[in-house]
Amino acid sequence: MEPGELLPFVDLEVLGETSLAGRPAYRLVARPLAPVWPRSGPHPELHFLGTGADEYRLTVDAERGLLLRTEARLDGRAFGVIEVGDVEYDQVLDGDVFRPPLGDLDPPAAV
Helix, strand or coil, rough: CCCHHHHHEEEEEEEEEECCEEEEEEEEEHHHHHHCCCCCCCCCHHHHHHHHCCCEEEEEEEECCCEEEHHHHHHHEEEEEEECCCCCCCCCHHHHHHHHCEEEEEEEECC
16 A cells, blocks of 8 residues: 555654664654545545554655554554565566476376
């Protein structure tokens, strides 16, 4: 998900700078805005961050703008966290990376 897709649906506050997974990043708080008629309930994009949260703590890659960490909170307590462990951009991948090992292509043995 692109963080910019959330902007029309949240009140955003920048908390400061940090780093995560070896990347410079920004810490933000996103608070859902009240639904606007004719829509009711939270925006579907917020569902992926944690349905029912009254606040989302976000960590956004400073260079690429991608979400590195999301924390859904309700009444000050976290109930859902998604976080990257490692990030590598612009890596050249060998074509064999997406090819299954030859043994995996053999048909199952007859019984």
